[in-house]
Amino acid sequence: MADSQLSVLFVCLGNICRSPTAEAVFATKAQQRNILISADSAGTMGYHTGSPPDKRAQEVALKRGYQMKHLRCRRVQDDDFVQFDYIVAMDNANMSDLQARCPADLQHKLHLFLSFAQSDYDEVPDPYYGGRKGFELVLDLIEDASEGMLDHIVQRDKE
Ligand code: 4NP
Numbered sequence: 001m002a003d004s005q006l007s008v009l010f011v012c013l014g015n016i017c018r019s020p021t022a023e024a025v026f027a028t029k030a031q032q033r034n035i036l037i038s039a040d041s042a043g044t045m046g047y048h049t050g051s052p053p054d055k056r057a058q059e060v061a062l063k064r065g066y067q068m069k070h071l072r073c074r075r076v077q078d079d080d081f082v083q084f085d086y087i088v089a090m091d092n093a094n095m096s097d098l099q100a101r102c103p104a105d106l107q108h109k110l111h112l113f114l115s116f117a118q119s120d121y122d123e124v125p126d127p128y129y130g131g132r133k134g135f136e137l138v139l140d141l142i143e144d145a146s147e148g149m150l151d152h153i154v155q156r157d158k159e
Contacts, residue, residue, distance in 0.1 A: 009084040015043030046075040091123035116148035
């Protein structure tokens with residue numbers, strides 16, 4: 001949860017594929033770089049509340065060293081807009097849903113995750129109804145954006 005240290009909330013639709021992957025990857029990379037920052041994730045819908053991440057997401061992530069089995073799905077709540085410093089959407093639909101709910105004076109906290117990435121993709125595509133390749137692509141994009149976002153935070157702290 002958010003406290004005095006910088007905090008990031010990753011948001012997708014279901015909170016069982018993309019955003020828990022982003023939480024795990026980002027937290028791991030921050031730790032590896034000795035950057036003190038807390039990560040959490042949530043979904044705009046509550047279909048899978050209380051469930052662990054999708055098995056396919058867990059398997060693909062674990063192969064690259066990211067453990068996700070301790071994570072549990074939850075829905076975005078109004079207090080998240082107050083508590084977190086960065087609220088990061090996986091795709092444009094997630095971003096629109098967040099913009100519709102977020103108070104006007106907190107809209108500056110909302111970001112599209114791939115705005116921090118080198119990739120030509122604008123959004124992290126929803127892998128839920130696709131095959132394993134989709135989960136590999138999601139992980140590639142999330143690794144790229146996590147590095148970029150950590151670079152951005154380090155740079156911000158220097159200014
Ligand atoms: P996520 O993927 O938004 O990356 O967690 C989805 C998970 C579940 C569903 C849709 C997308 N669903 O429709 O149940």
